[in-house]
Amino acid sequence: MNPTRWPNSASTITRSDVPVSNSPLKPMHAPESNVSLVPEAGVVPRARLAAARVLVVGDVMLDRYWFGDVNRISPEAPVPVVHVQKQEDRLGGAANVARNAAALGAQAGLLCVVGHDEPGERIVELLKDSGVVPHLERDPELLTTIKLRVLSRQQQLLRVDFENTPAHEALLAGLARFDEQLSKHDVILLSDYAKGGLTHVTTMIAKARAAGKPVLVDPKGDDWERYRGATLITPNRAELREVVGQWKSEDDLRARVTALRTSLGIEALLLTRSEEGMTLFTADGGERHASAVAREVYDVSGAGDTVIATLAVMLGAGLPLVEAVSLANRAAGIVVGKLGTATVDYDELFP
Numbered sequence: 001m002n003p004t005r006w007p008n009s010a011s012t013i014t015r016s017d018v019p020v021s022n023s024p025l026k027p028m029h030a031p032e033s034n035v036s037l038v039p040e041a042g043v044v045p046r047a048r049l050a051a052a053r054v055l056v057v058g059d060v061m062l063d064r065y066w067f068g069d070v071n072r073i074s075p076e077a078p079v080p081v082v083h084v085q086k087q088e089d090r091l092g093g094a095a096n097v098a099r100n101a102a103a104l105g106a107q108a109g110l111l112c113v114v115g116h117d118e119p120g121e122r123i124v125e126l127l128k129d130s131g132v133v134p135h136l137e138r139d140p141e142l143l144t145t146i147k148l149r150v151l152s153r154q155q156q157l158l159r160v161d162f163e164n165t166p167a168h169e170a171l172l173a174g175l176a177r178f179d180e181q182l183s184k185h186d187v188i189l190l191s192d193y194a195k196g197g198l199t200h201v202t203t204m205i206a207k208a209r210a211a212g213k214p215v216l217v218d219p220k221g222d223d224w225e226r227y228r229g230a231t232l233i234t235p236n237r238a239e240l241r242e243v244v245g246q247w248k249s250e251d252d253l254r255a256r257v258t259a260l261r262t263s264l265g266i267e268a269l270l271l272t273r274s275e276e277g278m279t280l281f282t283a284d285g286g287e288r289h290a291s292a293v294a295r296e297v298y299d300v301s302g303a304g305d306t307v308i309a310t311l312a313v314m315l316g317a318g319l320p321l322v323e324a325v326s327l328a329n330r331a332a333g334i335v336v337g338k339l340g341t342a343t344v345d346y347d348e349l350f351p
């Protein structure tokens with residue numbers, strides 16, 4: 001895929017409100033020297049990835065950017081007037097996750113609800129170019145989630161969000177569609193952005209597990225009871241903290257994660273730790289760390305999407321979990337070095 005560059009591409013532009021560091025990374029170490037490291041994974045043949053079938057279910061959104069000049073202050077209120085000159089749209093949320101799986105060469109299906117509005121149409125259009133197979137429920141009453149950023153001179157001036165919760169009928173239709181798609185996929189990936197698309201998440205996990213499929217969850221919010229029985233959950237630091245509280249040390253973290261995992265019947269937890277890399281906690285009490293490998297960091301937003309998409313593709317291709325984590329960490333290191341694009345393709349992952 002040809003990465004799109006921002007207009008006047010400068011390293012200070014970010015696609016999100018996440019603070020971005022432009023400084024080259026110093027080598028990172030495991031949080032504690034006695035924690036074992038994730039071994040480097042080797043090359044996976046392209047054909048194996050092409051055989052992997054990943055079903056992404058969750059909240060989709062459209063990321064929209066308006067770029068313009070500011071030359072005056074409004075006579076109506078003490079605010080800048082932006083003369084918009086360019087618009088860019090990108091797939092966001094679960095759609096970005098699915099796009100990442102497709103970019104690696106896997107078969108990616110996307111099950112979600114969108115509205116009958118302009119952003120919904122735009123998502124449909126962008127999905128056509130992404131290689132993702134859409135399984136969309138349309139809810140005529142739904143405002144498709146859109147995050148609109150207004151930028152001038154590489155500065156974000158404002159973000160405007162439109163969203164509401166999908167109707168029960170659309171969600172139930174989605175659940176029926178899930179039943180139909182389950183047997184046609186190897187791995188189920190649930191991408192929760194707390195917009196209501198995963199209202200039936202607990203049922204979906206139970207059905208997928210009963211069918212013997214691994215279930216990966218990117219969680220949101222403080223109620224993880226909903227994710228009971230999942231195979232692997234991939235919180236970032238803030239998301240985990242919201243559920244288990246602030247840990248005081250790596251030992252304390254391990255104890256909190258083990259208690260959480262055990263009480264929810266979740267097999268493994270991958271904590272993504274931004275510049276500190278990621279740590280995998282497994283049911284055998286194992287703990288393995290992968291240090292961040294980014295050489296340059298331009299845009300960290302969406303790195304979590306790349307991580308879980310890569311994990312799902314690799315598990316779908318039959319790799320063991322630790323190898324999948326190694327490759328997900330490598331993919332994350334690549335994607336944070338890209339400006340304004342959020343996928344990694346096969347040739348980038350296996351140069």
Ligand SMILES: Nc1ncnc2c1ncn2[C@@H]1O[C@H](COP(=O)(O)OP(=O)(O)OP(=O)(O)O)[C@@H](O)[C@H]1O
Pocket residue numbers: 018021025235236237271272273274275276277278291292293294297300301302303304305306307329332333336
């Ligand atoms: N500043 C950084 N430097 C190096 N690597 C990074 C940085 N930020 C993220 N990464 C890589 O990306 C992975 C995922 O990042 P992070 O933990 O921030 O996920 P996230 O908060 O879910 O991201 P998002 O929600 O924005 O998609 C990290 O485990 C790491 O490998």
Ligand SMILES: [Mg+2]
Pocket residue numbers: 218236304305
């Ligand atoms: Mg995330």
